[in-house]
Amino acid sequence: MTMMSGAQMLVRTLEDLGVEHLFGYPGGAVLDIFDALLQSRQIERVICRHEQGAAHMADGYARVSGRVGCCLVTSGPGATNTVTAIATAYMDSIPMVVITGQVGTPLIGSDAFQEVDTVGITRPIVKHSYLCQNALDIPKFIREAFYLAASGRPGPVVVDVPKDCVNPKNLFEYPPMTEVRMRSYNPTRLGHRGQVRRAAKLLADAKHPVVLIGGGVVLSGAAKKVRTLVEKFNLPITSTLMGLGAFPGTDRHFLGMLGMHGTYEANEAMDKSDLVFAVGVRFDDRITNTVSKFCPAAKIIHIDVDPASISKTVMADLPIVGDADAVLGQFFDAIEEQNLTCNTAAMDEWWTQIEKWRAVKCLSYKTNDELIKPQQVIEAVYKATGGKAVIATDVGQHQMFTALYYPFDEPRKFLTSGGLGTMGYGFPAAIGAKVAAPDACVCLITGDGSFQMNIQELSTCLEFNVPVKIFILDNHTLGMVRQWQTMFYGGRISSTNLNYNPDFVAVAKAYGHEGIFVEKPSELEAAVEKALSMKDKLVIVDILCDTNEKVLPMQQFGGAMGDMFLAD
Amino acid sequence: MRHIVSILSENQNGALSRVVGLFSQRGYNIETITAGPTEDPSISRITIVTDSDGVEIERITKQIHKLINVVKVSILDENEDGAVEREILFIKVQAMTRQVRDELKSLCDIFKAQIVDVTPELYILQYVSTTAEVNRFLQVVSELADVIETVRSGVCGIARGEHALHV
Numbered sequence: 232m233t234m235m236s237g238a239q240m241l242v243r244t245l246e247d248l249g250v251e252h253l254f255g256y257p258g259g260a261v262l263d264i265f266d267a268l269l270q271s272r273q274i275e276r277v278i279c280r281h282e283q284g285a286a287h288m289a290d291g292y293a294r295v296s297g298r299v300g301c302c303l304v305t306s307g308p309g310a311t312n313t314v315t316a317i318a319t320a321y322m323d324s325i326p327m328v329v330i331t332g333q334v335g336t337p338l339i340g341s342d343a344f345q346e347v348d349t350v351g352i353t354r355p356i357v358k359h360s361y362l363c364q365n366a367l368d369i370p371k372f373i374r375e376a377f378y379l380a381a382s383g384r385p386g387p388v389v390v391d392v393p394k395d396c397v398n399p400k401n402l403f404e405y406p407p408m409t410e411v412r413m414r415s416y417n418p419t420r421l422g423h424r425g426q427v428r429r430a431a432k433l434l435a436d437a438k439h440p441v442v443l444i445g446g447g448v449v450l451s452g453a454a455k456k457v458r459t460l461v462e463k464f465n466l467p468i469t470s471t472l473m474g475l476g477a478f479p480g481t482d483r484h485f486l487g488m489l490g491m492h493g494t495y496e497a498n499e500a501m502d503k504s505d506l507v508f509a510v511g512v513r514f515d516d517r518i519t520n521t522v523s524k525f526c527p528a529a530k531i532i533h534i535d536v537d538p539a540s541i542s543k544t545v546m547a548d549l550p551i552v553g554d555a556d557a558v559l560g561q562f563f564d565a566i567e568e569q570n571l572t573c574n575t576a577a578m579d580e581w582w583t584q585i586e587k588w589r590a591v592k593c594l595s596y597k598t599n600d601e602l603i604k605p606q607q608v609i610e611a612v613y614k615a616t617g618g619k620a621v622i623a624t625d626v627g628q629h630q631m632f633t634a635l636y637y638p639f640d641e642p643r644k645f646l647t648s649g650g651l652g653t654m655g656y657g658f659p660a661a662i663g664a665k666v667a668a669p670d671a672c673v674c675l676i677t678g679d680g681s682f683q684m685n686i687q688e689l690s691t692c693l694e695f696n697v698p699v700k701i702f703i704l705d706n707h708t709l710g711m712v713r714q715w716q717t718m719f720y721g722g723r724i725s726s727t728n729l730n731y732n733p734d735f736v737a738v739a740k741a742y743g744h745e746g747i748f749v750e751k752p753s754e755l756e757a758a759v760e761k762a763l764s765m766k767d768k769l770v771i772v773d774i775l776c777d778t779n780e781k782v783l784p785m786q787q788f789g790g791a792m793g794d795m796f797l798a799d
Numbered sequence: 800m801r802h803i804v805s806i807l808s809e810n811q812n813g814a815l816s817r818v819v820g821l822f823s824q825r826g827y828n829i830e831t832i833t834a835g836p837t838e839d840p841s842i843s844r845i846t847i848v849t850d851s852d853g854v855e856i857e858r859i860t861k862q863i864h865k866l867i868n869v870v871k872v873s874i875l876d877e878n879e880d881g882a883v884e885r886e887i888l889f890i891k892v893q894a895m896t897r898q899v900r901d902e903l904k905s906l907c908d909i910f911k912a913q914i915v916d917v918t919p920e921l922y923i924l925q926y927v928s929t930t931a932e933v934n935r936f937l938q939v940v941s942e943l944a945d946v947i948e949t950v951r952s953g954v955c956g957i958a959r960g961e962h963a964l965h966v
Contacts, residue, residue, distance in 0.1 A: 350813060351813075351816070354813075354816065354817060354820050355820060355824045358867065359867040359868075360813075362812055362813070364812075379867060413867070414870060414966065415808075415809055415867060415868055415869055415870040416867050537865065538861050538864070538865075539858070539861040539862050539864075539865050542854075542857070542858075543858060546854075
């Protein structure tokens with residue numbers, strides 16, 4: 232029988248759950264936990280410079296590895312600093328456990344030093360949360376937290392640990408690991424058989440079907456089955472931002488991303504489709520444009536593990552609740568049972584139409600010898616990395632350019648804040664990704680606005696040797712907001728100029744890293760290659776880009792899927 | 800349309816606040832809410848009356864069910880055998896004159912309400928019925944006497960027939 236303190240039980244529980252990396256930041260309420268961590272040979276600590284960074288790192292770690300990311304911060308400001316990152320993970324359904332320190336239980340409610348109602352503040356942005364009342368709650372709640380975070384529709388779980396629960400003087404018998412069971416939580420895995428049969432028949436009979444995939448396909452590991460289905464029925468397929476990579480971006484069936492900045496062919500195909508086969512998506516407003524005009528001729532088959540996502544915005548004609556991978560497995564059975572085959576004639580005709588939309592070449596853009604176009608940067612990074620890199624982005628124009636010009640062929644390669652749209656997400660997420668996959672080439676594509684929102688983590692990268700490559704699309708403006716000001720606010724530029732940026736190359740050097748500045752299109756490719764060749768170094772490539780370039784196509788407000796502004 | 804949502808939840812820290820928070824977070828309305836223990840001490844029962852159309856009530860049900868603490872959710876008024884619902888009203892009224900007192904007394908007899916506290920100047924009336932009946936009683940009383948204070952318990956309800964909400 233091993234007697235342990237609450238802090239030791241916390242560390243031991245994380246070890247038993249297989250945690251190898253813990254992101255975090257110390258503080259008063261978690262002193263005992265950090266002290267106990269000194270004894271762990273399994274858990275490597277990665278200490279951020281701001282708690283938001285730690286939580287985004289855990290998020291990036293989870294997205295790349297598919298495992299639960301975990302971070303540990305102190306009470307009060309430590310906890311509130313993670314709020315944006317928790318909300319980011321919640322919106323994108325990322326499995327993450329955030330352990331927060333709390334003041335001792337006798338002090339709770341007294342407005343004690345560094346006290347905040349963490350469970351209350353995070354309530355609307357977590358899958359679930361726990362406040363430990365005693366030391367033996369710690370192993371129980373952390374085990375449940377990991378189970379909840381990873382199962383069903385994944386999401387962040389907060390475990391708030393008061394300081395007296397981890398007091399090293401109080402020892403307890405460590406409870407052995409057992410399977411977590413919760414009577415109030417039983418996520419559905421398999422879909423309704425009858426519904427699956429009906430859906431399979433609808434899919435085979437459709438004349439203008441489109442497959443629509445989202446982050447759920449990545450999360451459930453259904454990429455292979457999606458591919459098999461698409462190939463079997465010769466289906467056109469599009470993806471949300473979160474689903475990119477779940478189907479090979481270079482495959483001829485792939486129409487590109489859909490939605491507000493989706494491709495012409497993807498949005499047109501959706502608009503004219505007679506069947507939308509949606510897997511692991513939630514039809515948010517950046518996808519549907521005007522809901523009442525969304526895919527007017529289409530029946531909607533909607534497969535999702537979260538019943539609350541079905542018919543939330545777009546009404547599903549045929550809902551199937553279940554895990555994407557499991558349900559698609561059932562589809563193959565249903566297809567076989569009913570001897571369903573590809574309707575070749577109808578699909579040939581449909582593809583002929585789609586190829587006409589594709590021929591518009593909506594992503595073409597003009598280059599010149601003077602100014603680097605942001606699209607050029609993405610294409611240069613794509614070329615130099617062979618399309619194989621893990622790419623994290625922040626939020627704004629550079630994010631959309633990456634989604635459109637870097638075709639991902641595998642899932643878990645593209646890390647971006649899709650739902651919440653968190654500027655400052657990309658850099659710490661890239662750090663988490665590199666920690667999870669040290670042999671992978673991890674790049675951050677960011678903007679001069681976004682990068683400055685978590686720039687302090689440059690120090691973390693030096694301390695823990697995390698050589699990510701950072702490409703700043705530096706246009707001296709908040710590009711996406713400026714684009715809207717230009718297009719919809721009569722060109723009035725309000726507060727979006729960034730004329731007081733630091734010298735990013737000097738910043739890199741000040742933090743002990745490498746920096747390269749590029750402003751000529753002719754020097755771009757060489758600079759990107761040079762940065763990537765410095766394998767063991769973090770390199771910032773500060774790339775001066777055309778301030779006036781816009782992300783196009785762009786859907787018109789109040790319109791249908793196919794109503795878009797196109798480039799000249 | 801008015802709906803009565805019955806929820807069985809684990810009797811845990813913060814479970815009620817999660818349910819209430821969900822309603823405000825998603826812009827659903829709460830007309831009344833009551834919560835209390837059940838025959839199983841590990842389970843609490845929450846009853847919420849909400850005014851929502853058909854699509855919205857389905858969304859509400861799904862969102863509540865998604866809360867990890869929640870074991871079961873049911874829309875009582877959708878039960879095919881119907882449901883019994885009651886709320887309690889306490890009303891403190893001025894009853895200074897003989898005439899008002901007599902009228903209040905006979906009103907209570909008609910409605911099967913009770914006078915539960917008496918002072919030389921005040922009556923406290925107690926009335927248990929459906930929301931519609933409580934509203935009517937309140938209306939009649941306020942026409943008869945000066946109302947000092949009212950308090951309503953909110954609705955609690957139970958399905959008729961064999962349908963039962965338990966773990």
